[in-house]
Amino acid sequence: MAKRNTSQRTAIESVFHQQNRPLAIDEILVAGRKKVETLNQATVYRNLKRLVKDGWLIKINHPSFGTLYERSGKKHHHHFHCNACNRVFEFPGCLMDDKKAAPRGFIVKDHEVFLFGVCPDCDRIYGF
Numbered sequence: 001m002a003k004r005n006t007s008q009r010t011a012i013e014s015v016f017h018q019q020n021r022p023l024a025i026d027e028i029l030v031a032g033r034k035k036v037e038t039l040n041q042a043t044v045y046r047n048l049k050r051l052v053k054d055g056w057l058i059k060i061n062h063p064s065f066g067t068l069y070e071r072s073g074k075k076h077h078h079h080f081h082c083n084a085c086n087r088v089f090e091f092p093g094c095l096m097d098d099k100k101a102a103p104r105g106f107i108v109k110d111h112e113v114f115l116f117g118v119c120p121d122c123d124r125i126y127g128f
């Protein structure tokens with residue numbers, strides 16, 4: 001039993017290593033099943049919960065798709081959503097000046113940015 005859980009977890013971890021971007025539970029399930037056939041929604045969910053608890057993953061909130069999972073410990077970055085393939089990517093660095101964005105009297109402590117558009121793969125395939 002414990003051995004099986006370990007291989008499920010390893011499969012999920014390797015999905016994150018391969019894709020290196022925030023993933024929705026369905027994406028993790030589809031990619032993880034290619035490695036461990038016994039994965040299902042419940043086992044993926046259970047392993048994700050554990051990985052978050054262990055600090056290996058963090059949850060982020062997609063404005064319309066809800067919870068996504070990404071590797072923890074990354075520097076501040078922004079997210080990009082491809083409208084064609086629905087994948088989310090990480091853009092390193094920051095292009096926002098918190099202080100300029102806030103009206104007088106507001107104290108900004110943090111921000112989360114989602115950009116939307118077309119990724120290079122989709123641009124190549126569909127020629128936007």
Ligand SMILES: [Zn+2]
Binds near residue numbers: 084086
């Ligand atoms: Zn795309």
Ligand SMILES: [Zn+2]
Binds near residue numbers: 076078094096111113
């Ligand atoms: Zn930023």
